[in-house]
Amino acid sequence: MNLHNQLDPITRRAFCERWASAALGVTVLHGLGGSAFAAEAAKTTTAPSGPGFGKAKNIIFLQMIGGMSHIDTLDPKTGATQGPKAPIKTKADFQLGGTMENLAKQADKISIIRSMSSKTGVHAAGQYVIRTGYEQRGTIKHPNIGAWAQHFLGSSHKTLPSSVCVNRQPQNGNGFFPSSFSPLPILDPDSGLQYAKNEASPEQMIKRLVMLEKLDAGFRDRFQTSEVKSYTQFYDKTISIMSSTDLEAFHLDDEPAALKEKYGKGKFGQGCLLARRLVEKGIRYIEVAKGGWDMHNNIDDGLDEHGAELDQALAALLEDLKERGLLESTLVVLCSEFGRTPKVNGNGGRDHYPKVFSTLLAGGGIKGGYIYGASDKEGTAVADKQASAQDFLSTIGWSLGLPIDEVVMSPSNRPFTVGDKGKAIMELFA
């Protein structure tokens, strides 16, 4: 099966006509992306079942870039390992790192995996694995959960993309799937989706688009590579988005000032607010990234800034989703490429530590106030129920109702599964 071929553009004539109507705003046609795959999803073999399967309709994937210290956030320790702040009590029967004051009040909504372990202490490699479940090898690109979901479940919205990534580039989130599965990047949530309005009049725009088709035809005929085709798909999708009536999904200014304040005015807080807004509008998968975690030096300063930003935004997000009745159908996860050393180094920081670290899950059928697995007393190794990035991602896939054992062949004819044969952790589901 060649996925790219299935998405070959429709005939040029129909294409122009569709563009014309899209630019005029007369008709809104469905995007190219999902249809072929929605059909395919329908014939998916009998769905597995079990606790939590398919409970989540949406995923908010919060990825901390740089290696979040698990000890100062989700898996607090005392004694020499403790770090700048003592653990604090929470609404659940476990403690959190001293910086997580707001999250502590939402602890009844979250599960924490304290027994994550990974093989790599390198940022880029670790970020790739926790996002896709696969190691970077050769030129193959692996899909994120959003792309997998689009493959199995079809598009989540008729004009908007099914995946959005906030504060980060798409970084091939579509993997080996077509570029229409690529997450739409919003690099600055406050600015939202810029340039969505045509300057030219509809008539002028149609003339331009028709001329563009004619003058670029020779080049596109000569170079039928996936890179060129994917650009043509992006133009196609972009034009249909411009006529979408749902673009206010990206307008953060429509949110009440007090709520914006509550999430925190930084890029991450506003990114989380945007994610909630997009969930409401029917976007299935939203990644929000936050950098600043590579705290080799002066971790106390780093936590005051970045830890506090995470704490405020995540707590506000969970509370907001709950209040709106969205938490049951929205799985919020928090992860990072690795943890940080139990020992505070000579510069008052912590170094990379993949051997044991933590991730968080909430909503989407996940238990509240629950701890899965454990690190040892000093936080140096997994003490109980080791879990991998693959297990973590398989759990997310399970929650979304994806057939995580189903093998999908890439265009280069190699077999892949959601979460690379990880095990969904059933104990996490209520």
Next chain:
Amino acid sequence: MKTRLCLPLACALLITGLQADNEVYRTWTDAQGRKLEATFRGIENGNVFLQVRNGYVYRLPLDKLSAVDQQAAKTLKPEGLGIPSDPNLAQAAAQIDMLVEAGLKKAELKPNPLASNEQFVRRVFLDLAGRIPTREEALEFINDPSVSKRAKVIDRLLNSEGYRSHLFNYFADMLRMADVAQKARFFTYQDWLKGQIGDNVPWNKIVHSMMAADGKLLENGATGYLLRDAGMRLDNLSLTLSTFIGANVSCAQCHDHPFADWTQRQFFEMAAYFGATETYGAKGNGNGSMPGIRKMIASLGDKKLQQQAKNLMRVNGLAVEDTSENDLKMPDDYKYPDAKPGDPVKPKLITWSDDKNKKAYQGAQPTKNDEQLRSQFAKWMTSPDNPRFAMTIANRMWKHIFGIGVKEPVTDLDDPNASVNPALLHHLANEMVRLKFDLKQFLRVLCNTQTYQREATSHELADNTPYIFPGPILRRMTAEQAWDSCATLVVGADVDKYKANRGATYAKAMNVDFSGGASPEVFKQQLENAIASMRQYGGKAAGNPKNNAKKKRMANEEEDLTMKPPVRNGLVLARASELPQPEKDQHFLRMFGQSDRQIADSESEEGSIPQVLMLMNGEAQRVIGQKDSLVVQTATAQKTPEQQVDSLYLSFFSRKPKPAELGEAVAGLGNGMTMQDLTWVLFNTREFIFVE
């Protein structure tokens, strides 16, 4: 290129199968009856250029040839790429071609035909100068009847301002060069690297300088490499090894490498070379420990001033120094039997033995003096005898202009024989050493190969299919190439003139002697001056060239583009290399994939919906289509609609329109489309953003 062989000769070549399909050998005879089997490369100024099988090109006076051959030289069509700049260059290029063609033959593939002049000129401008040629630059090349024009334009571009800018962009991505790191501005580091590239300092010297640099960032930009990762020497080393010698040791930072040979112990032994290097809270210089300075700062009165003084001290404290003792210890979780956690680590270099018959490359053994550890490492790493150092930069430069490395990823050369063409990879490494790490010469050789001057590959490459270089691959422009090309459309070749030169200004403003050498009065004065000039680097104005440019313009009222870039609709039309590193999130550069400079080699060529929205409705298309844009002015100045369309095509694509395209575009102009509409259309084609 088109081979025009007479049929019997073509058959003979096919049968022997010894030479590539497009090379036609002929036996040439001089007046004395001496014979030479060679291809005809052209005739210029009464000299005939003949290339023999090993690639060397002989220049023979026409009148020294036999009468028959004189006649042949006047009538034959030149083969290959025309007359090269010098015979050795032609030979070096031909050797690479032979290795590539051997690889193709093994895979039963044929090389692509040679690129047209139009394809070539656009490509070579983008690859060497980082931007498209202007209409005039394209025409000058296309209309040049000379048979040596390809070699000449390569030489010209290698010596252009654009060369420095474009290669800087490549290295800035590789080295994660950011304006702001460690809460200070790294302008001096950027300017230092630009200077090294501009002066064509050999690569081994540039890298040696970065590894061995001493002193303050404000005074020695080369320290920027180590200071970028101050306090993170293990991460820094891991990047150093993968970036410069393609050693994939990163896993070994935490445990023995599961696939390659590196052990964690080896990694730490390498790290020990930086064990006496202090990059964080450098001693004696700005750590605020001296009571005099503390008192001085306390006496500054208002809190804001005190904070500024502290910031200033931190910026001045960014320095690389060597201490007398290597303090590196084994990690706390070290789990192998050959050492205990916390054991001191003695420096030891890793070795290779690709060739079992040759002694592994050892480098010098460490001296007892710990202060010299770093320079020993630098010497070992950058030595021509280090089998990976030359290979890594050779493979990177190959990728820089061919779009894909001989070995991918370029950060992992642990097994060169796993590359698509090991013989080629080893040869490129040897060439880098032979050329003494002169990057300009190396790129000159690569650009003069037939392989480079072929058409881009047009068919789809399946994932994980090895690319054996029938020609360059079709690439999307990098963010910087696209931005610089936009600016070229609006401003023309003058866009290369402006240089930000922020390093000197910043260093002058910020450099204060905190060592206690100055008298309290002088020191206080220095501090106050610096704080006053620091304000321009606070907040949003930071890194914006407008500030400095404005000041300079006061002194020189003329509109001089070396002093001030033009600004249109809020876009500063300077080369990407002279703008903030990286640009802000919403800027064209970032939306088109410029790296955020947090992860090495992370420039992206992905498309996205916001990116396409920007191309369709953003400032760039507006600025390009406005009346004051050069591309519009040039086209408007033409008399007929046909000439206007011609002009636009030459500006955007370095080619004339095909008859059908011309017909459509002219009809469009007659049917209510404006010049702005047409520039919009051409700007939004795939043809514009891809490099053939």
